[in-house]
Amino acid sequence: MQQINLADGLVWFDNTLLSEADIGSVFEPEYWSKLNKVIGSAKGRGTTWFVQGEQVPMALRHYRRGGLFGKLVKDQYLFIGWERTRCYEEFMLLKHLRQCGVNVPRPLGAKANKVGTLFYRADILIELVSGARDLVALLKNSKVEHNVWYAIGEEIAKMHRAGVCHTDLNAHNILLDGDNQVWLIDFDKCEKREGKNWQQGNLDRLLRSFQKEKNKAGITFNEESHWRWLTEGYSTIQLTQ
Structure with missing residues (x-):
């Protein structure tokens, strides 16, 4: 796993599977749309975008809150450390599960951005299970x-x-x-x-x-x-x- 610093956040990624040159932009649906590499989507709490990466097809998800509180604060979370961000924790948990032989999608990248000093937003890219x-x-x-x-x-x-x-x-x-x-x-x-x-x-x-x-x-x-x-x-x- 590699890590790069952004002006307002961090990105963690697997460089063997996520080889796009502009790593900071791969978490934006518009980036994939401009490349005509959006291959589908699914509606849930938000929209999960299915995109075709250079190595593998991927699912891009933005973290959104649910429930009553989610109507007030849609996608911001209290920042208590980079390794406590939702995206980093899910990324590392998927890595652990795969190392233990559990059949879960490969985690490809995670991004957390600070919002002011107290909050952050997050995104994750995981391998798309094609045809599932x-x-x-x-x-x-x-x-x-x-x-x-x-x-x-x-x-x-x-x-x-x-x-x-x-x-x-x-x-x-x-x-x-x-x-x-x-x-x-x-x-x-x-x-x-x-x-x-x-x-x-x-x-x-x-x-x-x-x-x-x-x-x-x-x-x-x-x-x-x-x-x-x-x-x-x-x-x-x-x-x-």
């Missing part, structure tokens, strides 16, 4: 086989074995690519934790997510079979700290 769809989209229209549910459980267990709590583990944050390979995404505000007493809470949250999407979006989900297969896969991985 989240479980909710898949379960609306097709069947997910036993071996895939099993693999989902294994991947979550590997994340837990790496000591990472996914504070928003839900069906939208689990992807399958064209080869039915499982990917875990969206690690903003997630963290490393000691012990194991938080792990069941992660699984309980995911189960509630499936139940919610079954009622809301009409996904195909059977707790007696699908969830059992997932937890069987989870149990095959020895959870050690």
Whole structure:
């Protein structure tokens, strides 16, 4: 990982995967638009832009607040140190997970800019999982086989074995690519934790997510079979700290 200083902030990046000459500009959607390299987008709390980098396709995300407070302060966070910025923490957590063998997208770059003396804004670039769809989209229209549910459980267990709590583990944050390979995404505000007493809470949250999407979006989900297969896969991985 390399670091460069900006007039009002810092950029951290993987120079083997992010080789654009103007690193300071790659976190701006307009930069990619001028190069005609915007290849898609997705709406969420804000817009995530999909762009074609020199090495790999990437997803560019600007950090935005949610909830009631987010209506007042959309994208500014209290600055308590560069290594405590949301983008740096997510970048380093993804690096840790990949080193532990967890299937997450490669982090490519992160940028934090000071706003005055007390606040900052942040952006992150991660590798785009080409052709991937989240479980909710898949379960609306097709069947997910036993071996895939099993693999989902294994991947979550590997994340837990790496000591990472996914504070928003839900069906939208689990992807399958064209080869039915499982990917875990969206690690903003997630963290490393000691012990194991938080792990069941992660699984309980995911189960509630499936139940919610079954009622809301009409996904195909059977707790007696699908969830059992997932937890069987989870149990095959020895959870050690």
